[in-house]
Amino acid sequence: MRKVCGEHIIIAHGVKNIDFTKVITLNESAAMLWESVKGREFTEAELVDALLEVYEVERPRAEQDVKEMLAQWREVGLVE
Numbered sequence: 001m002r003k004v005c006g007e008h009i010i011i012a013h014g015v016k017n018i019d020f021t022k023v024i025t026l027n028e029s030a031a032m033l034w035e036s037v038k039g040r041e042f043t044e045a046e047l048v049d050a051l052l053e054v055y056e057v058e059r060p061r062a063e064q065d066v067k068e069m070l071a072q073w074r075e076v077g078l079v080e
Contacts, residue, residue, distance in 0.1 A: 024076055029055060030069055044070060 007025050026034060029051060036050050044066055051062045073079045 024072065024078065029065075033066075033069070 032054060033047050033050055037047065044063075047066045047070070048059070048062045051057065051066060052059065055062075057065075070079065
C-alpha cells in the first residue's frame with residue numbers, strides 16, 4: 001500500500017504485474033484494516049473486531065462493511 005496524492009492505493013509489485021484496471025483505492029478505515037493484516041493470514045472476524053476497536057460503529061454495520069470490502073479485495077485478487 002502506498003499513499004499517492006492523499007489517497008491510499010494498492011497495486012502489484014513489479015512493472016510486469018501492474019494492471020491499472022486493478023488499482024484499488026482504500027478509504028481511511030480500509031487502509032487501517034489492510035495495515036493491520038498485511039503479510040499474515042486473518043479472518044473476517046478479526047477485521048470486524050479491529051474496525052470496532054477504532055471506530056464507533058454498530059457490529060452489524062461493521063460486519064457488512066468488512067464483508068463488502070473483502071468481496072472487493074477478492075475480486076481484484078488481493079486476498080483469496
